[in-house]
Amino acid sequence: MSIFAIDRFDENEWFLTIGVPLVYLILFSLPKKLPSSITLLLCIWAFTVSKFCDFTFGGGLFDYYDINDSPRYCLYDLVSYFFYAPFSYFFIYIYEQWRIKPLWAPVYILGWSGIALAIERLLLVFHVVTYKNGYNMFFSFVIYVFSQSLTIWFYKWLLQTKTGRSS
Amino acid sequence: MALAIFMLLSWALVSLFLLLPSKLKRRESVFLFLVLLDINISVFWITGLEMKKITLSEQVPEYLTYLLYRTLFVPLLPIMVTNWLSFCRFLLQKLLLWIGFGIAFALLEKWCVTLKVFSFNGWNVFDSLVIYYLYLLIAIYLLKWFRRTFAEEGIRP
Numbered sequence: 001m002s003i004f005a006i007d008r009f010d011e012n013e014w015f016l017t018i019g020v021p022l023v024y025l026i027l028f029s030l031p032k033k034l035p036s037s038i039t040l041l042l043c044i045w046a047f048t049v050s051k052f053c054d055f056t057f058g059g060g061l062f063d064y065y066d067i068n069d070s071p072r073y074c075l076y077d078l079v080s081y082f083f084y085a086p087f088s089y090f091f092i093y094i095y096e097q098w099r100i101k102p103l104w105a106p107v108y109i110l111g112w113s114g115i116a117l118a119i120e121r122l123l124l125v126f127h128v129v130t131y132k133n134g135y136n137m138f139f140s141f142v143i144y145v146f147s148q149s150l151t152i153w154f155y156k157w158l159l160q161t162k163t164g165r166s167s
Numbered sequence: 168m169a170l171a172i173f174m175l176l177s178w179a180l181v182s183l184f185l186l187l188p189s190k191l192k193r194r195e196s197v198f199l200f201l202v203l204l205d206i207n208i209s210v211f212w213i214t215g216l217e218m219k220k221i222t223l224s225e226q227v228p229e230y231l232t233y234l235l236y237r238t239l240f241v242p243l244l245p246i247m248v249t250n251w252l253s254f255c256r257f258l259l260q261k262l263l264l265w266i267g268f269g270i271a272f273a274l275l276e277k278w279c280v281t282l283k284v285f286s287f288n289g290w291n292v293f294d295s296l297v298i299y300y301l302y303l304l305i306a307i308y309l310l311k312w313f314r315r316t317f318a319e320e321g322i323r324p
Contacts, residue, residue, distance in 0.1 A: 041201070044202065051205060060216065061230045073213060
């Protein structure tokens with residue numbers, strides 16, 4: 001089987017084929033709130049974090065879950081990262097919209113981790129993700145709490161200049 | 168041993184990156200790092216686990232060293248060289264930097280093989296160097312694109 005080839009086009013591929021245009025439709029229909037460079041960097045951030053986790057915990061020596069139909073790297077694995085990419089923008093967009101105070105940030109992160117778990121449940125139903133080797137949703141919850149905390153830090157860090165000013 | 172050596176090297180690399188003068192803005196560095204990391208994760212996976220050209224160690228410390236090499240060393244070095252190239256005034260300086268970049272990666276790969284982080288199977292250091300020089304070119308051209316595209320935002324350092 002060649003690299004990127006799809007084994008069979010079934011529910012997981014359909015989920016992503018419909019899901020990816022939908023999330024970008026939401027992204028582009030939201031009123032512009034952040035600079036374009038920040039929007040791009042937040043999307044690349046989510047793309048990279050999800051890809052890093054999948055290729056670190058979901059493959060190789062650890063191998064706790066599969067993305068799409070097999071452990072192989074197929075075209076729709078790549079599509080799935082485009083699905084995740086706008087979510088960190090949504091996360092920061094609402095964070096800014098609601099003007100979350102630092103004291104409430106942990107509650108906001110926990111709430112979003114719950115939303116992420118609900119989406120992951122949907123991904124499990126559609127076989128976009130398949131757990132194995134004892135992996136369960138609690139591990140994902142921990143990863144979401146850490147990655148979303150990092151996303152807020154990343155966003156704040158991007159807005160700061162090297163001298164500590166806010167741009 | 169491999170993990171300890173590469174942890175120390177990564178500390179030195181990150182220190183160099185953070186402390187030496189830089190003409191790259193924060194958003195530019197992050198953009199280049201994330202894109203190169205994305206590409207590199209795919210390249211390492213395809214060459215290693217799909218094409219079986221590189222055999223990874225099944226020992227946890229060596230495997231963690233491989234993850235460190237894949238995630239930090241390979242994306243960061245081309246960014247550092249891209250930054251240093253912008254300080255070069257003469258062609259000879261640039262040429263030496265390009266050669267130094269290749270030597271640095273050749274040594275790192277050699278150490279990885281010696282310390283049994285991974286082994287080559289129908290692959291060699293020169294194949295890797297072709298990829299790393301491509302990363303350097305990608306970094307240079309992506310930086311130009313980023314600066315042109317977001318010039319109106321007046322990104323501060």
